[in-house]
Amino acid sequence: MIEEFLVLGLIQGFIYALLAMGFSLVYGVGGVLNLSHGGFYLLTAYVFFWNYTSLGVVNTIIISLIMITIIGGLAYLFLIKPLEHTPIGVVIGTFALAFFIEQFVQFAGDAKIHSDIPPLIEGSIEFLGFEIDAHLLLIIIVSLTVIVSLTIFINKSKLGKSIRAVSQDREAATLMGINADRILLYTVMISAFLAGIAAILYIPKDIVAPHKGWSILINSFAVVVLGGMGSLLGSVAGSFIIAFVGSYCNFYIDPSVSYLVPIIIIVVMLIFRPQGLFGKKELL
């Protein structure tokens, strides 16, 4: 029992971390809560699901990731940027995109729930005397790599510094010669890319279904609200807290209660501590 609890918590923790980091970045840099974040996940999941048998796993991964990054960029250019001055516009615009993606995958595919996606790597590996599922190991390694690379990238690289500059003070950054719009474009594309990776890693352990987009969005929001908007550290911390609490509820209380966990966290945090655990708008 405790193994399953730990394993699920670990998997979900990493997946949520990938999702929340992208979500939080977009908010920190552009002040935009991208309601279509779940849609990015969903679209990648479905594209992978439809094509992995015919095109091969590796090819499909590459194609879906490129696709979702481009779509993220297009979403920014077509929907987010033109509407950024009307708050209602951004909310409904990103929502409409999420809604569209949910309808699109049903139109292009079907409305059923699919839970039979095979793991990316089969089999298990011996490690320190434990049998670890190979896919789980893949999730851990890939996620850690991504998280660490992203953190280094944000801190050290020139683009990363521009991102941090725009998130701290957009006007000042523009005065310094940074093209804030372009930076936001890149940020949205990065967040879409992260959502895509999360989708590909998670769906063998989870389901592919149209309504999944909303639960991913709610989960990302819960993590970011808990960890603090704009804080990457908060996103990672928040993801694991929520993942393990959820996993605990799943195995020791009742599986249906685990659905309530992120939602209750949102409500409680928004009432009592809206800035989250690691607060405010600075990255890291």
Next chain:
Amino acid sequence: MFKEVRKKVESFPGYLKSWVGTFKGGLTIFCLIILLIIPLLTQNAYYLGEFFTLAMIYAIFAASWDLLAGIAGQVSFGHAIFFAISGYISSAFIVYFGFHWIIALFIGSIIAVVFGLLIAVPCLRLKGPYLALGTMSFGLILFLLFTMGGLSEILGGSGGISKVPPISLNPVIEYIITLFIMVIVFIIIIAIAKSNFGTILKSIRDDERGSDASGINTTKYKIFAFMISGFFAGIAGALFAMHYRGVNPAFFQPLYSFYAIVIAALGGIATIRGSALGAFFFVIVTRIFENIEFFADVEPLFFFSIILIFTIRFAERGIITPAIEQLKDLWDLVLGK
């Protein structure tokens, strides 16, 4: 004071006459006359019920959302809460306690108002997308609570309440009564939007800090907006439950909240009338999709989601309102202005 009231009442016919003379007034009267004629053209329960009565119910629902989001600026993604709670309460009062449907409808709507208060208070400091996701979360909590049966024993749980009698077994009477309710609700909501109260809500929407600084108690007005909006959404919910002869947890789905948003956005956010136009457009197009061979596979919502994206991107005032305005220009042209 008596003289003033008398003057107002006496000037009313004149006011009405000049209103009908304007394009918008004339068009509204025209639409109302058409709606009144429809039952003479068909008494078919499917056409009356699923095309028009349903559209009127959705119109009320969307208008209540438009009041909250378009006028007061509180973009709620959990409007289904009011809709469903009122559906449940009014159904319970009719089925379990034997109340007359009008009373049950009021009780349901009043309970929805209470929920409006309960939701407004935590959401006071939330803006924009935070408010959207916060209200969506509330909606999901209630949806999960009702589906998973913590409330199974009360109010029918996951099976819901069934065998709720409709307003009338005769679809024509149901239609007329719904039409009557819709007209009254719209008159009230439009009056609210145009009143001082409405202007205050708009100022909160446009610049909350400024309104606060001007001495307006934004908290009070925001809470009122939620409560009033909840009341009308509750009316819609009760009507919906009676129309479909039952209520179940599916009423709490985010999908119904989305309906309100899509319909109001198509008709034009902050134009209350647009919700009516949007509702009819939405329902009739959905039915057309269902009945034409060519579109058999296409889910109407897919179509609407595309329209919504383009509407919100290019036409924040909806697609219907500018279309009507083009008509108005044409009308002026024809009249030789």
